[in-house]
Amino acid sequence: MPGYELFWISGSPPCWRVMLAMEVKGLDYKPVRFDNAKGEQKDPEFLKINPLGEVPVLKRGELVVCQSLAILAYLDKAHPEPALFGATAAETAAIWQQILQFDATMPGPIRAITRPIFRRRIAEHMEQILEAAEKIRPELDAIEMRLTGAGVLAGSAVTAADIALYPPLMQLMRAAGNEEAQGLNLGLHPLSQHYPRIAHWVERIEALPGYDRAYPPHWRS
Ligand SMILES: N[C@@H](CCC(=O)N[C@@H](CS)C(=O)NCC(=O)O)C(=O)O
Structure with a gap:
């Protein structure tokens, strides 16, 4: 199975959420950092992945998940330990x-x-x-x-x-x-x-x- 790629911008709170969650769960990923000042997240190639041109985006092969909370929910289901959304x-x-x-x-x-x-x-x-x-x-x-x-x-x-x-x-x-x-x-x-x-x-x-x-x-x- 291909590894995770995380498209992100330094200092972006939603991106930081995802990175913290991945660290807590001990997951490997390839960080793809965009320079917000250069508007790299609006690059046509990236718009094919997320037409909104926003980060964070988590990608694994064909799977693309946008929105930090959706990514957290995805990660918790895919990698249940430690649980991030509670036991009960x-x-x-x-x-x-x-x-x-x-x-x-x-x-x-x-x-x-x-x-x-x-x-x-x-x-x-x-x-x-x-x-x-x-x-x-x-x-x-x-x-x-x-x-x-x-x-x-x-x-x-x-x-x-x-x-x-x-x-x-x-x-x-x-x-x-x-x-x-x-x-x-x-x-x-x-x-x-x-x-x-x-x-x-x-x-x-x-x-x-x-x-x-x-x-x-x-x-x-
Ligand atoms: N609700 C989204 C917010 C995503 C968002 O606003 N991302 C900002 C960085 S903090 C972004 O990509 N801004 C660049 C742009 O819109 O060009 C989430 O939680 O992931």
């Missing part, structure tokens, strides 16, 4: 509930903060950034409250809920910790001061096997 119906529901709630509320406000900060256009988007932080803080309060027990988002082990929420939250924290952004008092940075349980959870994810291999390479420089 109740666990599966709790995991999906958290992922869907997060994806329904957070990506917009996170983008509203990260884009202007990463593009060094804070001053002209100040109001947008502050408004987005107002929306994000209650969601983070809820996540903080959920991390009372085993220190993971659902059940007692790392699941798809942790893997799905971690990358976008790290992108947010990277923006909030940006030197220019720190003066904005967004109530997000440093994480350990505002959200100690989330900070502890971050350490737990960082200790996962293969975490370093999945870390966005362009964030290291």
Whole structure:
């Protein structure tokens, strides 16, 4: 059987989700990295694989899976150990509930903060950034409250809920910790001061096997 190929962009939260899941499951794959600045994901050859020109895309021979959550679900079925979507119906529901709630509320406000900060256009988007932080803080309060027990988002082990929420939250924290952004008092940075349980959870994810291999390479420089 042919091996997995993963089409990805460094720093893309959906791609990071998939890479973390593959590392946790100990799966080999050939990474095919696109340069977002050059728009390589819109290359006609890749559009034949995913007409949306978006990543992540997981490919194995004729099999093509797009959408990070669909890829996680596929991987969990194809490689059941360790289980990412729970062992019982109740666990599966709790995991999906958290992922869907997060994806329904957070990506917009996170983008509203990260884009202007990463593009060094804070001053002209100040109001947008502050408004987005107002929306994000209650969601983070809820996540903080959920991390009372085993220190993971659902059940007692790392699941798809942790893997799905971690990358976008790290992108947010990277923006909030940006030197220019720190003066904005967004109530997000440093994480350990505002959200100690989330900070502890971050350490737990960082200790996962293969975490370093999945870390966005362009964030290291
Ligand atoms: N809902 C999709 C989102 C995929 C997505 O937005 N990918 C972005 C990178 S974060 C992308 O490919 N952007 C490049 C483009 O649209 O040209 C998923 O979860 O996989």
